[in-house]
Amino acid sequence: MDIFVQQLINGLVLGSIYALVALGYTMVYGILELINFAHGEVTMFGAMVALAVIGAVMGVAPELPGILIVLAGVLVAIPVCMLLGFSIERLAYRPLRNAPRLAPLITAIGLSIVLQNVAMLIWGRQYIAFPPLLPKGQYEVLGAHISNLQIFIVALSLLVMLGLWFMVKRTRLGRAMRATAQSREVAQLMGVNVNTVIAATFVIGSALAAVAGVMVSAYYGLAHYYMGFLLGLKAFSAAVLGGIGNIAGAMLGGLLLGVIEALGAGYIGDLTGGFLGSHYQDVFAFFVLILVLVFRPSGLLGERVATRA
Amino acid sequence: MPVVKFLRQRPQLTLLLLAILLAVLPFLVGASLGKSWIRVLDFALLYVLLALGLNIVVGYAGLLDLGYIAFYALGAYLYAWLASPHFGLHLPFWAILPLGALLAGLFGVLLGAPTLRLRGDYLAIVTLGFGEIIRIFMNNLNAPVNITNGPQGMNLIDPIAFGDFAFKGTHHVFGIAFSSAHLYYYLFLACVLLAMLIALRLQDSRIGRAWAAIREDEVAAAAMGINTRNVKLLAFAMGAVFGGLAGGLFAAFQGFISPESFGLMESIMVLCMIVLGGMGNIPGVILGAVLLTVLPEALRYIGDAQRALLGHVAVDPADLRMLLFGCALILMMLFRPEGLLPSRRRQRELHPEEGPGEHASLYDSRG
Numbered sequence: 001m002d003i004f005v006q007q008l009i010n011g012l013v014l015g016s017i018y019a020l021v022a023l024g025y026t027m028v029y030g031i032l033e034l035i036n037f038a039h040g041e042v043t044m045f046g047a048m049v050a051l052a053v054i055g056a057v058m059g060v061a062p063e064l065p066g067i068l069i070v071l072a073g074v075l076v077a078i079p080v081c082m083l084l085g086f087s088i089e090r091l092a093y094r095p096l097r098n099a100p101r102l103a104p105l106i107t108a109i110g111l112s113i114v115l116q117n118v119a120m121l122i123w124g125r126q127y128i129a130f131p132p133l134l135p136k137g138q139y140e141v142l143g144a145h146i147s148n149l150q151i152f153i154v155a156l157s158l159l160v161m162l163g164l165w166f167m168v169k170r171t172r173l174g175r176a177m178r179a180t181a182q183s184r185e186v187a188q189l190m191g192v193n194v195n196t197v198i199a200a201t202f203v204i205g206s207a208l209a210a211v212a213g214v215m216v217s218a219y220y221g222l223a224h225y226y227m228g229f230l231l232g233l234k235a236f237s238a239a240v241l242g243g244i245g246n247i248a249g250a251m252l253g254g255l256l257l258g259v260i261e262a263l264g265a266g267y268i269g270d271l272t273g274g275f276l277g278s279h280y281q282d283v284f285a286f287f288v289l290i291l292v293l294v295f296r297p298s299g300l301l302g303e304r305v306a307t308r309a
Numbered sequence: 310m311p312v313v314k315f316l317r318q319r320p321q322l323t324l325l326l327l328a329i330l331l332a333v334l335p336f337l338v339g340a341s342l343g344k345s346w347i348r349v350l351d352f353a354l355l356y357v358l359l360a361l362g363l364n365i366v367v368g369y370a371g372l373l374d375l376g377y378i379a380f381y382a383l384g385a386y387l388y389a390w391l392a393s394p395h396f397g398l399h400l401p402f403w404a405i406l407p408l409g410a411l412l413a414g415l416f417g418v419l420l421g422a423p424t425l426r427l428r429g430d431y432l433a434i435v436t437l438g439f440g441e442i443i444r445i446f447m448n449n450l451n452a453p454v455n456i457t458n459g460p461q462g463m464n465l466i467d468p469i470a471f472g473d474f475a476f477k478g479t480h481h482v483f484g485i486a487f488s489s490a491h492l493y494y495y496l497f498l499a500c501v502l503l504a505m506l507i508a509l510r511l512q513d514s515r516i517g518r519a520w521a522a523i524r525e526d527e528v529a530a531a532a533m534g535i536n537t538r539n540v541k542l543l544a545f546a547m548g549a550v551f552g553g554l555a556g557g558l559f560a561a562f563q564g565f566i567s568p569e570s571f572g573l574m575e576s577i578m579v580l581c582m583i584v585l586g587g588m589g590n591i592p593g594v595i596l597g598a599v600l601l602t603v604l605p606e607a608l609r610y611i612g613d614a615q616r617a618l619l620g621h622v623a624v625d626p627a628d629l630r631m632l633l634f635g636c637a638l639i640l641m642m643l644f645r646p647e648g649l650l651p652s653r654r655r656q657r658e659l660h661p662e663e664g665p666g667e668h669a670s671l672y673d674s675r676g
Contacts, residue, residue, distance in 0.1 A: 035430050095643055101429055102373065103646040106584055109577055110638030117632035233441070236434065283445050286438035293435050294423045 002143030007266040008259060009141070013150045013219065015258020016157035020212035021235030022242070022250040023164065024205030030181040030245035031201050032097070037108035038088055040232015041115035042081050042206050046213030047223040048123050050077035054131060066133030070218070077210040084115075085206025089199055112229070119225040128223045153215050160211060161251050164204070168247060173200055181245065230282065234261075237289040243302020252300060260284055335494045346606075347490040351562060353602040354497035355555055360582045360598040361504045361591070362551025367580065368589035368652075369517060370544035371524030373433040375576050376420070376440025380549040382447060382571035383416055384409035384556025386457065389566050392467040395458065402469045406557045413553025414546045421545035425538055440576055447568040462567025469496065469561045476561070493562050500558065504551060508591055511547070520544055581634075585641055587648030596650055605630045 021043055028036045050073035057069045092111050096104045137148040168174035179187040180197045188194050216231060217223040234257065242253025265281035292299060316323040338346045359381060366374045387409040391400045424435050451459030468489065469476045476492045511517045519540045522530035531537045560566050578601065586597020608630050641648075 033430075035434070092639055092643075096646075099642075099646055102584065102588075103642045105373075105430065105433065106581065107639050107642040109581075110635045110642065113577075113631055113635030114639065117628065117635060121628055121632070233437070237438070240431075240434070279449050280445065283442055286442050289438045290423070290435050293427060293431055297427065297431065 003266055004263075005142045006144035007262040009144055009146050009150065011259035011262030012255060013153050013258070014262060015238075015255035016154050017212050017215050017219065017254075018231075018235050018238045018258050019251045019254025020157050020160060020208045020215070021231060022238040022254045023161070023247060024209050025232075025236050026239040026242070026244055026247060026250040027177070027201050027205050029239070030247075031177065031184075031198055032093070033101075034093065034104050035108060035236065036088075036093075036202075036205075037105070037232070038092075038111035038115055039205065039209060040228035040230075040235065041112050041119070042084055042088075042228070043209040043213040043216070043231055043235075044119060044223070044225065044228030045084055045115065046077045046081045046210030047217040047227065048119055048128070048213075048225070049080045050074055050210070050214045051128050051130065051217065051223050052123070053077070054133070058131065058133075066131075067135065070133050070214070074211065074214050077214060078207050081206040081210035081213075082203045085202040085209075086199055089202040094195070094198075112232075116225055116229070123225060125225070128217075130217050130221045130223065132221075134218065149218060153219060156211070157215070160208060164208070164247065167204075173197070177201060234282075234285040237285045240289055240299055241292050243299025246299065246301045249299055249301035256300075257285060257288060260288055331498060335491050339491075344488070344490070347488070347494060349603060349606050351490055351493045351497055353599045354494065354501050355559055355562070356579065356582060356602045357501050357595050357598040358497070358504055358555040358558070359552060359579050360586070360594045361501070361508050362548045362555065363579050364548075364583045364589065364591070364594045365508065365511065365520075365551070366544050366548035368583055368594065369512065369524065370520040370541060372541060372544060373429060374436045374545075374548070375433045375573070375580065376436035376438070376443070377548065377552055377579055378571050378573075378576040379420075379440040379443040380413040380417060380552030381556040381559065381575070382443055382568075383413045384553030384558075385560040385566045385571070386447065386463075386556075387412050387553075388557040388560035389463040389466050392561070393463055394465050395463050399467055402467075402557070402561060406554060409557040410550045410553040413549040413556070417545040417547075417549025418542050420549075421542045425541055437573065437576070440571075440573060444568055444571055444573075447571065457568070460568060462565060462569070464565040466560050466564050466566065468564065469493070469558075493558075497558065497562075500554070505591060505595075512591075516540065516543060581638055583648075585638075585648055587650040587652060590648075590650055590652035593648050593650030593652070597648065600649075601634075605634070608633065 021039065024039045024042070025036060028034060028039070050070075052073075053076045054069055054073040057064065057072050061069075088111060092107050093104055096107060134149055134152070138145050140146075168177060176187070176192045176197045177200070179190065179192055180194055184194055187197075213223075213228070216227070235254065238253040238257040239250045240253070241257055242249025242251070244250075261281055261284045264284040268280055316326075335347045335350060338350055359377070362380075363374065363377045366372050366377070384406075388402075388405050390396055391398050391405045391408070392402065393399075420436065420439050424432055427435060447457045448460055450456040451461075457463070474480070476489045476496070478489065480487045480492070519530065519535045522533065522535055523537050523540060527537055559570075579598075582597040582601045583594045584597070585601065586595065587593025611629060
């Protein structure tokens with residue numbers, strides 16, 4: 001029983017990170033019907049920039065409390081990623097907006113390769129450790145351990161998601177985004193500046209990715225130029241699971257995928273009599289992805305029909 | 310150019326010259342660039358084979374497949390299982406290669422069947438997931454029963470052998486020294502020519518036209534009485550067979566395989582070959598495959614150039630290769646999305662403002 005609770009907690013923590021990244025995928029897909037393959041790399045950049053800033057601050061002012069140093073890293077990483085997302089849209093996707101579907105997809109793959117290699121040239125091939133700055137502390141809940149960091153991650157991502165929800169439902173920009181997602185042409189006729197809306201979507205998604213990048217590197221204690229790739233794929237799976245283009249779906253899909261993965265990794269050994277072990281954790285995201293697309297292409301909360309894609 | 314015009318008017322002579330060039334190419338390359346380049350040439354041919362296979366799925370049938378390398382992996386692993394000390398089996402290649410192709414074809418159908426309803430991006434993502442699943446299994450199936458030997462991979466794989474004549478070491482025929490790289494070159498060349506022939510004939514066949522039809526408009530194709538399910542499955546299976554065959558050849562040629570060779574990046578690489586070369590057009594596909602295999606090798610010389618210019622190697626050329634590759638992909642899509650040697654049909658699709666070309670007709674499925 002305590003294993004179950006423990007894996008559930010781990011899954012929720014991981015899932016809330018997936019959800020933040022998945023939001024970036026789903027918002028862009030909702031508006032452009034484009035899978036922004038480079039989004040995972042934006043997440044990675046967020047982690048790397050934050051770590052670089054954290055390292056620098058620790059060198060200059062090591063007496064500062066750890067949480068402030070991490071905060072400084074996050075506060076620099078967010079605008080850097082926003083700028084990155086903005087430039088990606090402007091330079092690589094906007095010129096191809098009316099091209100056949102394969103062209104932006106290949107561009108997205110190209111971008112992801114470029115960003116990975118730029119990060120490798122700047123920060124090297126080795127794993128970068130996340131310094132132990134955040135206050136430690138563990139609690140026992142139903143026989144499972146839960147740390148301060150885990151609570152913090154879940155709380156912060158819930159907060160961010162609530163903020164996004166409010167933005168999309170209650171602000172002018174949010175309304176313009178929803179209108180653009182429904183029909184770009186009609187939104188334009190109604191006076192919505194579609195280009196601004198699309199750019200804003202990329203910028204907001206990238207800001208969420210930056211936060212998620214810092215979270216994931218703090219959670220695993222590591223960052224690496226390659227980390228964005230698998231994270232991006234899983235987040236995309238989460239977005240599909242929830243129903244791509246649907247913001248609530250991305251949140252639900254992220255949390256669900258995290259839980260499925262954690263429970264799967266925890267129990268696969270028992271289920272297969274020890275034949276498959278917990279290192280198959282990564283398989284679950286893809287199995288879920290395939291099953292969802294085959295049996296319910298519109299996802300759990302989605303309405304769009306997959307064959308339109 | 311007058312030479313090109315001269316050759317255009319004499320197709321037989323052109324073919325003969327081309328045949329002679331292909332026959333002596335490894336010797337020319339070996340003498341001018343060094344022995345290691347013959348192996349590069351061999352790899353280029355393997356990638357041509359892969360690209361021709363993927364072109365059937367993506368270029369002909371319009372099914373975007375990002376997990377294609379899984380079939381290559383299946384062929385390679387089957388070859389390694391049946392012809393290496395890993396299980397103590399040493400079956401001859403002519404028994405294994407068809408088996409590998411068959412296994413890959415079977416998996417092609419297995420992948421195709423549940424994804425028939427999907428198109429475009431969704432299909433790309435599912436196939437990508439399939440490729441990753443296969444890779445994760447290759448990486449982890451070494452315990453408790455050691456099937457794939459995990460990340461270490463399998464080595465001591467038997468080379469291709471005709472009776473006692475193994476493709477190993479150097480053989481002397483009529484006083485000419487053939488290294489194993491030479492021998493593989495001729496074998497791969499034969500396979501590529503056969504694959505080309507099949508691909509060309511397929512394109513003009515009823516099946517090829519059915520593929521073109523579902524690529525252009527699936528609903529209309531179904532309305533015209535095309536059994537879209539079978540036709541799509543056939544495309545998947547056919548492409549996978551090429552992949553499995555190439556995989557078996559790769560395992561024999563390399564003598565060693567590991568999951569590292571079958572990552573997502575490889576699938577993307579093969580896709581880029583056909584997109585950059587010109588999708589759906591066989592000369593374009595071949596050009597793309599050769600270019601993308603040879604260029605990264607040529608980029609190794611960037612290190613020398615840096616030493617000459619700066620006095621030291623500022624950036625490791627191996628690190629720059631992928632960066633330049635990514636940039637090339639983006640620039641290519643921005644400025645020439647139809648590829649270097651586009652098929653006529655795709656060119657029309659991508660430049661509708663230029664109107665139909667002079668050769669365009671309704672019945673022009675060759676594109």
